[in-house]
Amino acid sequence: MATAADSQDGEEATPSPNSSENGTFECNICLDTARDAVVSMCGHLFCWPCLHQWLETRPTRQVCPVCKAGISKEKVVPLYGRGSTNQQDPRDKVPPRPAGQRSEPENNTNFPGFGFGGDGGLHFSFGIGAFPFTFFASTLNLNDGRPQPPSAGTPQYAEEQFLSKVFLWVAVLFIFWLLIA
Amino acid sequence: MMASQNMDPAVAEISSKGIPNLNNGTKETHSATKRLQKELSTLMMCGDKGISAFPEGDNLFRWKATIQGPSGTVYEGLLYKLVMEFPSSYPYTAPTVKFETPCYHPNVDQHGNICLDILKEKWSAMYDVKTLLLSLQSLLGDPNIESPLNIHAAELWDSQVLYKKIVREKYNKDVLGK
Numbered sequence: 001m002a003t004a005a006d007s008q009d010g011e012e013a014t015p016s017p018n019s020s021e022n023g024t025f026e027c028n029i030c031l032d033t034a035r036d037a038v039v040s041m042c043g044h045l046f047c048w049p050c051l052h053q054w055l056e057t058r059p060t061r062q063v064c065p066v067c068k069a070g071i072s073k074e075k076v077v078p079l080y081g082r083g084s085t086n087q088q089d090p091r092d093k094v095p096p097r098p099a100g101q102r103s104e105p106e107n108n109t110n111f112p113g114f115g116f117g118g119d120g121g122l123h124f125s126f127g128i129g130a131f132p133f134t135f136f137a138s139t140l141n142l143n144d145g146r147p148q149p150p151s152a153g154t155p156q157y158a159e160e161q162f163l164s165k166v167f168l169w170v171a172v173l174f175i176f177w178l179l180i181a
Numbered sequence: 182m183m184a185s186q187n188m189d190p191a192v193a194e195i196s197s198k199g200i201p202n203l204n205n206g207t208k209e210t211h212s213a214t215k216r217l218q219k220e221l222s223t224l225m226m227c228g229d230k231g232i233s234a235f236p237e238g239d240n241l242f243r244w245k246a247t248i249q250g251p252s253g254t255v256y257e258g259l260l261y262k263l264v265m266e267f268p269s270s271y272p273y274t275a276p277t278v279k280f281e282t283p284c285y286h287p288n289v290d291q292h293g294n295i296c297l298d299i300l301k302e303k304w305s306a307m308y309d310v311k312t313l314l315l316s317l318q319s320l321l322g323d324p325n326i327e328s329p330l331n332i333h334a335a336e337l338w339d340s341q342v343l344y345k346k347i348v349r350e351k352y353n354k355d356v357l358g359k
Contacts, residue, residue, distance in 0.1 A: 057273040
């Protein structure tokens with residue numbers, strides 16, 4: 001059983017004597033020169049339609065046909081030869097080849113995520129969430145927009161003032177607890 | 182390099198027009214035909230020692246193959262014929278491969294069915310006729326005793342002298358008719 005894979009590796013270097021030169025750019029599935037070429041993260045070249053068909057055939061086991069590494073549609077890199085994208089023939093069933101992903105180069109030595117120094121200053125956002133309050137808030141927000149605050153003097157006004165003081169104290173206590181804990 | 186890569190599909194397009202009797206012209210059958218033709222030409226170009234394969238008649242989806250018993254094993258000097266049937270979804274699904282010549286082997290049953298992982302769940306689209314035949318050839322000398330189809334052969338494998346005697350006897354009786 002194991003020998004099946006062994007003989008495979010030996011074969012790969014020289015697919016056939018006459019095509020060993022071009023063999024480098026042959027699709028591993030159709031054995032033809034790769035069209036709409038994509039390369040897997042493990043470095044194996046395929047036609048995109050061929051690889052797509054292979055992945056469709058076995059949705060549960062998505063492995064590279066060559067080295068059996070795990071692969072996925074999202075993690076293949078398209079290869080663009082010069083002017084090759086214009087010649088793409090329309091295939092009905094095959095979805096478009098995944099686009100190349102381009103990430104910006106990292107520009108400086110600063111530790112990403114921390115804006116110390118320079119002009120940036122220090123940004124902190126601080127949030128305290130506790131279950132009953134958030135629950136309250138979301139319940140109240142079920143109505144469209146916030147209800148108008150009650151005018152001063154009404155019992156509701158006094159009640160809200162009281163409530164906000166209570167919550168303020170709760171927040172202060174919570175912060176105090178955070179500091180000493 | 183890139184220039185030649187862009188040019189090649191056009192060349193391939195021309196060569197594919199020469200495909201004979203493409204009765205049902207579905208895309209799948211077309212790609213299978215194309216690949217089988219490519220495999221056939223590769224096989225004919227480089228004659229591997231010990232294996233051979235050729236389509237049976239006009240049907241490109243049914244091949245006859247032979248493998249020689251690998252030297253240094255009990256099968257040395259024996260020639261086995263096989264039949265390979267390719268589904269229209271080839272190479273995305275494995276071909277059916279059976280021994281036509283009766284083969285006394287732990288992983289081959291009396292009907293010639295073969296138990297080999299790469300013909301079943303371990304099949305990969307990059308395997309081809311050549312790699313399959315080479316794998317089968319090495320399977321002859323290196324059976325998987327753990328999951329036998331022929332329990333008798335599996336049990337006897339350890340006593341190679343007796344095993345060899347039985348292999349030769351059966352081969353002479355079934356193949357040579359002695």
